[in-house]
Amino acid sequence: MAKFKKKKDGGLPPVNTAALPDIVFMLLFFFMVATEMRPNTLKIANVLPVANQVEKLDKKNPISYIYIGKPSDNYASKFGTEARIQLNDDFADVQEVIPFINQERAALREELIPFLTVSLKVDRKSNMGIVGDVKQELRKANALKINYTTGTGDVSANEE
Amino acid sequence: MAKREAPEVNAGSMADIAFLLLIFFLVTTTIPKDSGISRKLPPIDPNETTPPIIRQKNIFTVLINGRNQLMVEDELMEIKDLRAAAVEFLDNGGDGTCTFCQGKKDPESSDNPDIAVISLKNDRETSYATYISVQNELVAAYNELRNRRALEIGPQYGFPNMDFISMQARLSDVRWSGNTTKLKEVIQQIQLEIPQKLSEVSQ
Numbered sequence: 001m002a003k004f005k006k007k008k009d010g011g012l013p014p015v016n017t018a019a020l021p022d023i024v025f026m027l028l029f030f031f032m033v034a035t036e037m038r039p040n041t042l043k044i045a046n047v048l049p050v051a052n053q054v055e056k057l058d059k060k061n062p063i064s065y066i067y068i069g070k071p072s073d074n075y076a077s078k079f080g081t082e083a084r085i086q087l088n089d090d091f092a093d094v095q096e097v098i099p100f101i102n103q104e105r106a107a108l109r110e111e112l113i114p115f116l117t118v119s120l121k122v123d124r125k126s127n128m129g130i131v132g133d134v135k136q137e138l139r140k141a142n143a144l145k146i147n148y149t150t151g152t153g154d155v156s157a158n159e160e
Numbered sequence: 161m162a163k164r165e166a167p168e169v170n171a172g173s174m175a176d177i178a179f180l181l182l183i184f185f186l187v188t189t190t191i192p193k194d195s196g197i198s199r200k201l202p203p204i205d206p207n208e209t210t211p212p213i214i215r216q217k218n219i220f221t222v223l224i225n226g227r228n229q230l231m232v233e234d235e236l237m238e239i240k241d242l243r244a245a246a247v248e249f250l251d252n253g254g255d256g257t258c259t260f261c262q263g264k265k266d267p268e269s270s271d272n273p274d275i276a277v278i279s280l281k282n283d284r285e286t287s288y289a290t291y292i293s294v295q296n297e298l299v300a301a302y303n304e305l306r307n308r309r310a311l312e313i314g315p316q317y318g319f320p321n322m323d324f325i326s327m328q329a330r331l332s333d334v335r336w337s338g339n340t341t342k343l344k345e346v347i348q349q350i351q352l353e354i355p356q357k358l359s360e361v362s363q
Contacts, residue, residue, distance in 0.1 A: 020175045028185065037188060053303060055196070057195065117198075122288050129284030138201060148197045148295065151195070
């Protein structure tokens with residue numbers, strides 16, 4: 001019995017924190033895989049409506065984004081409360097849509113230009129007036145493939 | 161002599177590095193929302209030829225006013241009834257030329273889905289959410305008819321039990337190993353028989 005050392009009394013062993021970075025790395029890998037770099041910072045409120053006859057946008061084809069909505073709170077003082085268009089990172093007017101499309105086309109390879117899809121990300125509360133103007137400008141620029149980007153869900157959720 | 165135990169490496173700093181990277185990714189990325197209703201706009205015709213004369217019965221008028229009210233063929237209607245009304249219109253087969261229509265054959269409604277036109281008009285004050293709901297219901301009506309037709313003619317080409325939407329999904333799926341030429345043929349035939357003639361009148 002003299003060979004056995006007496007156990008220390010009182011004092012708990014320190015918690016082993018070796019597993020903590022493992023947990024954090026798991027979260028990190030999830031975010032690295034499931035998300036994409038944010039293409040533009042939105043200066044407008046952009047809650048999309050829902051629809052159920054949706055198709056996934058084919059990422060292999062080039063896509064350009066046009067955002068429409070009310071300016072978000074910190075920009076409301078300077079830019080008002082009417083729905084506005086945002087192209088790339090800044091507010092824009094309806095006349096700037098055609099130069100924007102030409103710019104996007106200039107950055108593409110020749111054979112991909114007819115596959116350019118314009119994704120319209122419009123806030124659900126905007127009015128059709130400005131959307132109609134943008135569609136007319138797109139027709140003039142011959143950018144005819146458009147996609148009304150929406151979430152997936154039942155359409156009755158759109159009425160509020 | 162007793163060997164000294166190697167001291168444990170402090171893992172606290174590894175967690176700090178990991179948290180830094182995690183916060184960076186949380187802030188700069190979004191979960192992408194890239195689904196939506198695809199449409200093709202009509203090209204602008206510089207020399208406006210007069211539109212082809214279509215008999216009034218082959219046109220299904222849908223109007224949305226500034227207060228988000230729906231008027232279909234000159235009657236008020238709720239959005240939830242729009243899909244059934246559109247299917248009834250397209251599927252009518254008024255003059256008997258349509259071999260697959262199962263509708264009522266009403267002489268006042270459309271003759272054949274390939275000449276039937278749905279015309280949509282909205283106001284500048286219509287809300288976008290209502291517009292999307294209406295577009296959704298109209299596209300749903302076309303898809304319903306196309307799905308039914310795909311189940312009818314699919315077996316002849318070797319694709320039993322596949323509706324139109326699954327046909328399109330399989331065509332764009334790189335992992336599907338069936339016969340893509342035949343699948344394209346079926347899809348094109350259905351698209352010719354039931355074309356999406358959805359015309360939007362400018363405000």
